Amino acid sequence: MDNSFDTKTARHTVGMNRARRLPLDFEGRPFSTAEGSDAGLSKKRMRASDLARPFPATRTPRADSSSADLLIRAYAQRMSESDFFSHVTAARVHGLPMPFAVEHTQTIHVSTEEPTLRDRVLGVRGHHVAPKTVTVVAVRGVRVTSAVDTWCQLSTMLGLDDLIRIGDTLVRRKHPFAEMRDLLAAVRRYSGRRGVKLLREALIWIRPGVDSPRETDLRLLIVRASLPEPEVNAIIMSRTGVKLATGDLVFRRYRVLLEYDGGQHRTDENQFHWDVDRLDALMEERWRVIRINKSHLHNPPEVIRRVTVALMAGGWRPVAKAQKVPD
Numbered sequence: 532m533d534n535s536f537d538t539k540t541a542r543h544t545v546g547m548n549r550a551r552r553l554p555l556d557f558e559g560r561p562f563s564t565a566e567g568s569d570a571g572l573s574k575k576r577m578r579a580s581d582l583a584r585p586f587p588a589t590r591t592p593r594a595d596s597s598s599a600d601l602l603i604r605a606y607a608q609r610m611s612e613s614d615f616f617s618h619v620t621a622a623r624v625h626g627l628p629m630p631f632a633v634e635h636t637q638t639i640h641v642s643t644e645e646p647t648l649r650d651r652v653l654g655v656r657g658h659h660v661a662p663k664t665v666t667v668v669a670v671r672g673v674r675v676t677s678a679v680d681t682w683c684q685l686s687t688m689l690g691l692d693d694l695i696r697i698g699d700t701l702v703r704r705k706h707p708f709a710e711m712r713d714l715l716a717a718v719r720r721y722s723g724r725r726g727v728k729l730l731r732e733a734l735i736w737i738r739p740g741v742d743s744p745r746e747t748d749l750r751l752l753i754v755r756a757s758l759p760e761p762e763v764n765a766i767i768m769s770r771t772g773v774k775l776a777t778g779d780l781v782f783r784r785y786r787v788l789l790e791y792d793g794g795q796h797r798t799d800e801n802q803f804h805w806d807v808d809r810l811d812a813l814m815e816e817r818w819r820v821i822r823i824n825k826s827h828l829h830n831p832p833e834v835i836r837r838v839t840v841a842l843m844a845g846g847w848r849p850v851a852k853a854q855k856v857p858d
Contacts, residue, residue, distance in 0.1 A: 561591040561605035586652055599623060599635060606639050606655065607673045615667045615674040617642035617658055618688065621681040624670050625708070627697050628744045633689070642676065664720070678708040679717045686726030691733055692751065696744040698737035704764050711739055740764045746779055746791050749823060749834075753780070753789070756835045759847060761789060767813065775812050785845030786817060789838060792824045819845065 554570050567577050567590065583593040589605045603620060615621075618640035622629055639655045646659040665684075666677040676684065682697050689697075701708045718734055721727045740763045741747055754760050761780035767788065769775050780789035810820055819841045827834055 559592060561585075561589055561601060561608055563608040564588045564590065566608075585654065599637060602637060602639060602654075603673065606641070610641070610674070611643075613643050613645045614641050615643070615676060616640065617660070617665075617676045617681065618656075618684045621675040621678075622685060622697070624673060624675045625678045625681060627678065627681065627700055629685075629697070630689070630693060679713055682714070683717050683721045683726070683730060686721075686730045686733075691729060691736075692748075694729060694733035695736045695751065696747045698733055699741040699747045700744065702737065702739040702741075704740045704742055707739070711737070738763050742779070743791065743793065745793065745825065745828070748828060749789065749791055750780060752828070752831055752834060753838060756839075757849065758835070758838060758842065759785075767816075767818070769812070769816055775816060775818075776809050782842060782845070782847075785842050785847050786819060787838070787841045787845055788813060788818050788820045790820060790822045792822050 553572075557567075557570065564577055565588070577590055581593050582590045585591055585602055585605050586609055589608050591601050591605050600623070603616065603624065607616075616624060616639070619629065619633055619636060619638070620640040623634060637654060640658065641655055642658040642660050642665070644660055644662045651657065665680040667674050668677050669675075675681070678701055682694065682701060685697065686694060698714060701714060702711055714734060714737065718727065718730045721730060736751065738750070741750075742764060746763070750761065750763065759782055761782050762778075763781075764777055764779060765781040765783065767775045767778050767781060767783075776788070778788040779791050781787075782789070813820055821837055821841055823834060
């Protein structure tokens with residue numbers, strides 16, 4: 532049997548793949564056409580089907596061309612020195628929590644202090660900001676508005692609870708972006724602008740020390756049901772002065788602890804065993820522990836019922852509403 536044709540075809544295919552292969556430092560990342568030319572890529576190669584053109588003079592791997600992160604890095608290839616990412620795009624770069632639909636939008640938000648230089652490109656929403664009204668920082672090599680200024684900008688795009696979640700994230704327990712005084716100062720600077728009223732309302736509900744947006748949702752659910760406001764990630768000590776736990780939401784007076792169980796509590800074996808020991812120690816100290824997960828938040832009345840029963844067992848009583856005296 533003559534295999535010469537198959538051998539020649541295979542060699543030809545390998546040769547084509549080699550010719551089409553990108554330089555190693557281009558693989559998996561966006562690059563500008565100027566970069567490509569400097570690296571020896573022809574115009575024909577940069578028009579090949581394995582590359583997408585999300586913006587003029589930029590190329591990305593087609594397989595990942597819908598990735599929001601890749602689009603941000605692609606647009607960074609063409610940004611001028613006066614441009615910086617802002618609004619939703621800056622929030623994504625910072626890793627701030629946002630509604631799913633907003634977080635996965637493919638629209639890129641870019642701001643500049645020079646309105647005449649605003650880029651008018653499909654898929655890009657340009658904004659003009661007054662000079663020296665926002666702080667611009669570098670995050671993973673791209674220029675973005677600071678996390679606090681981004682929160683302020685989002686007040687024209689998001690709802691109250693979204694702003695509270697982001698605010699809680701800014702002053703979170705581990706690796707916070709800011710302190711409460713920074714949020715207060717930012718809202719004062721934002722005075723007179725659209726969205727400031729919502730920022731002021733969000734500021735009332737924000738609490739430092741939160742670990743996750745789900746903890747924020749749980750706390751808001753509790754407080755808005757007219758139950759006592761819990762301490763956030765508070766330390767619980769034994770009667771002998773030994774630390775028992777850092778509780779997610781602590782009703783110290785009534786010895787009730789509300790714990791939000793994320794995925795790591797089920798998938799991390801060490802975490803699971805540690806949780807068991809910790810909960811045993813808390814119960815020995817007569818603490819009532821209520822564990823809540825994501826599914827429970829879909830049934831708010833049941834969560835409220837469980838917390839109310841536990842609080843009342845600990846001695847809490849709801850404040851009677853004053854009855855209106857008829858005229």
